[in-house]
Amino acid sequence: MAKMIHSMIRVLDEARSVDFYSKVLGLTVADRVDFETFTLIYMSNAETGFELELTINKGRTASYDLGNGYGHLAVSVDGVAVEHERLTKAGLNPGKLVELNRDGKLFGLFFFITDPDGYKIEVLQRHGRFH
DSSP states (O other), X not given: OOOOOEEEEEXXXXXXXXXXXXXXXXXXXXXXXXXXXXXXXXXXXXXXXXXXXXXXXXXXXXXXXXXXXXXXXXXXXXXXXXXXXXXXXXXXXXXXXXXXXETTEEEEEEEEEEOTTSOEEEEEESBTTBO
16 A cells, blocks of 8 residues: 655745744754755654655746636644734744634634745644544
């Protein structure tokens, strides 16, 4: 069976992105692999074996065109309202906290935050299928 191990995003500024993902998701650099034309940064935390791979293409100065397909990374937390408040106080401008109900029951409680390169991250309350 296949095992999901990482998701990759292209970023412009290594330090800025590492700082963002450290502050927002508590990720730390697990590995850094430097090549002639690009660098790969693998970030993770103790919660999961899944990693975020940041790819920095050397010499690139223009922002990446993320297109019009709506995609995002998603993480779950024990206290989504607490995380929302923490990120707000840190000046990271998370989106509004949203409650999504289905058939009169809570399906999801979440907010989105945008990283320095424009990628969306959904932060969900651990509940139901979002553990």
